[in-house]
Structures are given as C-alpha cells and as structure tokens.
Amino acid sequence: MATYSLELKLNTKKASDCRYLENYFREVAKISNTVRRFAMRRIECLKRDKNYRDLLAQYIKLIKLDKGEEKEAVSKKLSAVVWSYGLTKFHLQKTALNLRKNLRYVHSDVYQKICDQVWRGVEKVLYADGKRLHFKKWDDFLSFEGKKNTTGIIYQDGKVYINCTPKRPKGGIILSVKLPNNKNSDHWNYETRCLCDPTKYCRIVRKKFSSGWHYYVQLIQEGIPPQKHVRGTGRIGIDIGTSTVATVSETACHLDVLGDSVKTKEKEVKRLQRKMDRSRRATNPQYYNEDGTIKKGKKRWSYSHHYKRLRDQLKAMRRKRAAALKQWQEIYANRLLEEGDEVYVEDMRFKALQKRKKKTEKKKNGRFKSKKRFGKSIGNHAPAQFLTIVKRKLDQTGGKYHEVNTRKFKASQYDHVTDTYTRKKLTKRHHRSNGEWVQRDLYSAFLLMNSDKNLKHADRNLCLLHYPSFKKLHDQCIEEIIASDRHIPASFGFYRAA
Template structure:
C-alpha cells in the first residue's frame, strides 16, 4: 500500500507537556547510544577475528571472479561468524532491554524502532560502504516513532495519545493538533482530506526555534495524497548538476539554480558563524596559537551564554534554510510534472562527487592544487533530494522515472546532427548543433528526453523530429533569463550585455 506523511503542529502550551516530551527524547537518546555502544564493541571484536578477515577476503575475491556458487557458500559461513558475535536485529533489541525496564517513558514499540534504526547503521558497516558507527548528541535526536496506530503513539479525532489510549487516557499525555483557522483555506481543505485516510503509525518530531523546541506529529497515511496540481503527459529530460538543473519537455525549457533564493540565507549564516568564532576565541585564548590556528593537544572549551544563544540561532537559521530549499524544490517539481509524466535523468552518484580527490597535484608555481570538489555545492543545493522528490511524486501519480546509463549515454558528448561523439572540457558551456548555438545543459536535457528504449543512447530520429520546436523553446528560455533580474551563474555559459 502506498503511503505519505502529513505533518501537523502539536499544541504544547502546558509546561508539563513540553517537560514530558523533553524527557521522552532524553530516554530515546540514552537507549539509542547504549545500543550503538553494544554494536560498536561487537563490530570491533568481529574485525579482530582472523577467521572473519580470511572469509571476507575470500568473499571479495570470489565477487571479482564472478563465481556465484562458491560465493554463496562463503557468504553463509560469513553470516554464521557475524551471528556468533550477536550482530543481529534480535540481539540488538535484547542488548538494552534491562535499561528500558528502568526507564519511564519509552514504549516497547518505540524501543523496537530505535533498535531497527541502529541496525541499519550496522548493516552499512558490515555489508555496504559504511566505515564506522558514531554516537549522536542529544540535540541530534529529532524524532521517534511507533509501529502502529493502536499502541504507544496513537492519533484519533484530532488528538495524539502518547503512552495512553482514548479508552484509558491516564498514564501519559494527550496533545491536540493545530489546523488552520480559516476553513476556506487550501491548507485546511488539503489536511482534512488527508485525515480521511487511515493512519498506519505516528512520528513525533521536534524542531529548534530561537524560542526553544516546537513539537509536531507526522501521520503516516495509507493511500495516495490528494492532488493539488494537474499532471501533464509526455517526456521530460532533466540534466541535473551539483547546483543547477536544466529541464526540457515538449512544451517548455527551464534552466535554473537549485534554490536560487537561498543565497541571502547562506550569507546570513556565514556572518553569524564569523561572529561565533570571534566569541569562541575571546573566551578560549589558551586554545589558539599566536598565528590564530587551533592547538592540536587535548583542550577544554568554555562557551559564554551569548555564544550559546548564537548557537541556537544558527540551528534555527539552518533549519529554516533547509525547509525553504525543500519547499522550493517541491514547487519546482510540481511545475515540472505539469508538463509531462515520464522523466529521463542520468544515473549520478552525488556521494562520489562530494568526496575529495585522492591524487595530489601541483600547479606550475609549485603550490599544491586543492583537493576539494563539489561537497559544499551539493550540501547547499541538495540535487539528490530534488530527484527523490520528483521520483516520489511520479510514483504517487503513476508516472515513470527512468535513469539512463551515464557512461554509455554520454549526453554531453553526442551530436544528433552528425551522429558523432566529441569530448568537451567542463569549462565549455555551449554546443554547436550544425550552425546553431545551444546551451550545453539544455541540449543534454533534450537528448535525455529523446532517449531510446535501452536507455543507453539518444534516439536520433526522435532528436531530428523534435529539434526545431526545442530550438524555439530554448531561445525563449535564454531570452527570459537575460531579461530577468536574477543572477546568471558562469556555469550557464552566457551573460547580459553590458
């Protein structure tokens, strides 16, 4: 069954309600870090096991040799060794059971969910690309959830019951949800329509504001959310970058910076960070060298009350920035899907793009080149989140999401006029299609839109058929960008006339 989430603010005017939820989060943090400690110690012991290391090396070797039968046999032996160290979901739940019995707030279903989240981290370390597990600070615990809407955390008739039920209201707290006051409002209509669907389970979320924590409930609803936008039909090509997005459909072309309104918020965040750095240096002069660098030895830091207020303010600003960016991406995705219901995009690994270079290189003057790549840009613009939003909206409405093979497709190298591939430098931001100047990202999106069935090459016949209309839409898009007041990044490859 398809699901979606509906977030509603909780009415926590009573100090006792805030106190109850704060203590609940403290117990969640305590249990989570206890289970993490158990898992981390077991993983360390497992990695010191010579039998495990030998079997793991043998298993990796068989993967490279593509020997399926032998790989299955060694895999079963590996699983037995891992299980012998108590690294299973059941043993993780059992590890902090005695601790939970002595705690007051955390329900058994919430406890099981906490252990499941820790188990996902264990699986990343053992079976994926995770290096090691980490403890979490109390401020980093932002949510807890149950497993059903019948016990632990229950939503019914506009109220949330925590550690109690509608029939037995004693023993926990009852919080009412806030709906818009104006019943003619679109938000009120949308939320009331969502509440007609059955609730699978509830999640309690807290968000940091300058005045303190505010609490929300996320209802995980069964079904498809009410549609507020008309969905179009047809193909859409998306050429996604680390900070920009180019889209081409049969009716429109778009070239935008992902979250172009976030630049002012980023400047405010950097200004506050510099202010915090000055305060930290003033209260901890013993931890800095004469040239201003931080000493490497073990240090103790003292933070003034003014610094702590600024730290809370910084968290609030980052939360607002994240929420604004996601809202911008949601609006952009809705506008995009009004033009089509079949999306073609390159299969990209943003996780690899944000990693530093491994190779050390020098410039002509003898200085070392920076190893930084696109980590900051990806963190500020969240391109993977945008693609996730598009895919989720397509799944909910029955659309199709296709990921083409980046290495075989070579959208930035192909020319549909000559049917040839020409490698271009990253600094070259345009393409010549015969005698036509075409913006590089928009042209790549055009080729992706006209992908063939194998998703490994552009269909040349479709490209020749749709190119004349694309060129008209392309020129209109460029003219609108130049005529607007928006900042034009250098990566677009054009600028306004002086």
C-alpha cells in the same frame, strides 16, 4: 499500500508537556547511543577475527571471478560468523530491551524502530561502503516514531496520545494539533482531506527555533495524497548539476538554479560564527595555544549562556533556509510534472562529488591546486533531495522514473546529427548542433528525454524527430532568462548584454 506524510504542529503551551517530550528525546538518545556502542564493539571484535578476514577476502575474490555457487557457500559461512558476534537486528533489540527496563518514557515500538535505524548503519558498514558507526549528539535526535496507530503514539480526532490511549488517558500526555484558522483556505481543505485517510503510524518531530524547540507530529497516511495540480503526460529529460537543473519536455524547456529565490544569508551566518568563536575562546582559554590555534588532545568544552543563544540562532537560521529550499523544490517539481509523467535522469553520485580530492597536484606556476570539490554547492542546493522529491511524486501518481547509465549514455558528448561522441571540457558550456548554438545542459536534457529502451544511449531517430520543436522551446527559454531580472550564473554559458 502507498503512503504519504502530513505534518501538523502540536500545541505545547504547557511547560509540563515540553518537559515530557524533552525527557522522551533524552531517553531515545540514550538507547540509540548505547545500542550503537554495543554494535561498534561487536564490529571491532569481528574485524579482528582471522576466520572472518579470510572468508571476506575469499568472497571478494569470487565476486571478481563471478563464481555464483562458490560465492553463495562462502556468503553463508560469513553470515554465520557475523551472527556469532551478535550482529543481528534481534541482538540489537535485546540490548535495547535490557536498557529500557530502567527507563520510563520510551515505548516498545519506539525502541524497536531505534534499533532498526542502528541496524541499517551496521548493514552499511558490513555489506556496503560504510566505514564506521558514529555516536549522535542529543541535539541531533530530531524525531522518534511508532510502528502502528493503536499503541505508543496514537492520533485520533485531532489529538495525539503519547504513552496513553483515548480509553485510558492517564500515564502519558495528550496533545492537540493545530489546523489553519481560515476554513476557506486551500491549506485547511488539503489537511482535512488528508485526515480522512487512515493513519498507519505517527512520528514526533522537533525543530530548533531561536526561542527553543517546537514540536510537530507527522502522520503517515495510507493512500495517495490529494492532488492539487494537474498531471501531464509525456517524457521529461532532467540534466541535474550540483547547483543547476535543466529540464526539457515536449511542451517546455527550463534552465534554473536550484533554489534561486532562497536567500543564503552568508554574511549573517559568518557574523554569528565569529561571535560564537570569540565566546568559546573567552570561556575556554586553556585549550588554545599562544598563536590562537587549538591544542591537541581530548577536551571538555564549557559554553556560556550567550554562546548557547547564538548557537540556537544559527541552527534556526539554517533550519529556515533548508525548509525554504525544500518548499521551492516541491513547487518546482509540481510545475515540472504538469508537463509529463515519465522522467529520465542520469544516475548521479552526489556523495562522491562532495569529497575532497585525494591526489595532490601542482599548477604550472608551482602553486598547489585546490582539493575542494562541490561540497558547499551541494549543501546549499541539495540536488539529490530534488530528485527524491520528483521520484516520490511520480510514485504517488503512477508515473515512471528512469535512471540512465551515465558512463555509457555520455549525454554531454553525443551529437545526434553526426551520431558521434566528442569529449568537451567542463568550461565549455555550449554545443554546436549542425552549426547552431545550443546551451549544453538543455541539450543534455533533450538527449535524456529521447533515451532508448535500454537506457544506455540516445535514440537518434527520436532526436531527429523532436529536435526542431526543441530548438524553438530552447530559444524561447534563453530569451526569457535574458529578458528577466534574475541572476545568470557563469555555468549557463551566456550573459545579459550591458
């Protein structure tokens, strides 16, 4: 069954309600970190087991040799060793259950969901590219959820029941949700239509404001959300970068910076960070050397009330920007899907682009090359989040989302006219197709739109068929960008005449 979420603000004017939710979050943090500690110790013991290390080395060798039957037999032995160390979802839940006997607030469904979340981290460490588990700070726990809408956390008739039920209202708290005041607004109509669908389960979310925590409920509804936009038909090619996005469909071309209208407020952020640093140095002088650097070793920092207020302001500022960026991406995705329902995009690994370069290199003048990559750009523009939004909207409306093989497709190197591949430098932001200037990102999106069925190459016949119409849309898109007053980044490869 398809699902979607509806977020509503909770009415928490009573101080007792805020204290109840705060204590709930503290217990959630305690259970989560206790289970993490158990899992981390078990993983350390497992990795010291010689039998496990030998089986793991044998399993990796068999993967390279592609021996299926032998690999399956070794895999079963590995699973048995892992199970013997208590690294299963059942053992994690049992650990949380023993701890929950001494706690007051957390419901059984909630602690099971907490264990499921920790178990996903354990699976990444054991079976994927995860290196180790990490503890989480209390401020980093931003949500908890149930498993059904009949116990634990219940939504019914505009009210949320936590640790109580409509028939038995004592023992927990009852919070009302806030709906828009204007009943004629599109916002009110959308939310009331969503509330007609059955609720699968509820999630309580908190967000940091400069005035403190604000609480919301996310209702996971069954079905397809009400559609506010007309969905188009046809192919769309998306060439996504770390900060820009180029899209080509049969009816339009777009070249934009992800979240170009969202203000970064970098100066204000840096000013707050300097204030916080001065405050922390004043309250913890024993942890600093004479030259101002931090001393090595474990420390127990103390923070003043002034520091905490500044920290809340900084968190609120970052939360606002993240919310504004997500809203921009949702609007952009809606506009994009009005042009088609079949999206083709490269399978990008943005996590790899965030990492610093390991190899140390020097320039010709003897200076060291920078090891920085695209971490800040990805953090400010969230390209992976945009693709997730597009995929979610396509799944809800029955569209198709295709990921082409980046290494085999080589969208930035292919020329459909000559049917050849030519490697280009990253600084070269254009392509010459039959002598005509074409913006590089838009041309890559055009090739992705005309992908073949195997998703490994561009279909040359489709490219030759659709290129004339694409060139007209391409030129129109470039002219509109130059005529507008928006900022044109250097990565676009063209500029506005002075």
